[in-house]
Amino acid sequence: MTGISLRYRVATPEDIGLLLPLINSAYRGEESRAGWTTEADLLIxxxxxxxxxxxxxxxxDTVILLAADGNDVLASCCELxxxxEKGIAYFGLFAVNPKRQGGGIGRQVLLYAEDYASRQWGAYKMEMTVIWLREEIIAWYARRGYRKTGETRPFPYADIGNGKALRGDLYFEVLVKDIQERN
Structure with a gap:
């Protein structure tokens, strides 16, 4: 596990300029290739x-959590x-600076997000979706207790905006984890 101490807070509108470069660099474009979470071969x-x-x-019903290191540099974020109605928190928009991936930051942020959803909302399950082709990411979540539900969800091709998908067979696998006993 990483020795990096992270500080967490909920994002505000003033954080958009800080968040956008982190999120977009973790998923798309050449900069994303520095990490292992890139979708650059799937989407432009x-x-x-x-x-x-x-x-x-x-x-x-949504929070964006920011995780900054000891130098107050944004290292990661996620959406909850x-x-x-289901007692479930959805986890998404998870980004770790591509140059800092593989050092345990993501693991810490995921654990914090699970704890936050349980403490703040009483969520008993965490749910997420992952593009089905991202086997290494699905395996990473499986090592942290998430399991495939067998449910899939369509990929939002219409919401790509000015970009484009490089494949026409994209869809999401739904993963879930129990994060506390249900009362």
């Missing part, structure tokens, strides 16, 4: 734009969406 586009990120930050 930004992962999210300022308007989409603002919508998430302002949504009442509370689905109270």
């Amino acid at each position: 586009s930004e992962r999210i734009d300022a308007s989409g990120l603002l919508d998430k930050i302002q949504s009442p 969406v509370w689905r109270p």
Whole structure:
């Protein structure tokens, strides 16, 4: 596990300029190839734009968590969406600076997000979606207790904006983990 001490906080609209480069560099474009989470061979586009990120930050059932290192440099972020009708928190928009991937930051942030969803909302499960072709990412989550549900969800081709998908067979696998006993 990494020896990096992280500090967490919930994002505000003022953080958009800080978050966009981190998120987009972790998923798409040449910079994303420095890490192992790149989708650059699957999609040509930004992962999210300022308007989409603002919508998430302002949504009442959503938080974007920021994780900064001891020098107050943004190292990672993730999105949590509370689905109270199911007792489930959705985990997404997970980004670790590509040059810092593989050092345990992602593991720490995931654990913090699980704890946050359990403490703040009483969530008993964490759910996420991963592009089915990303076997190494699915395996990483499996090592952290997530399991495939057998459910799939369509890929939002219409929401790519000015980008394009490099494949027409994309869809998401749904993964889930129990994060606390249900009362």
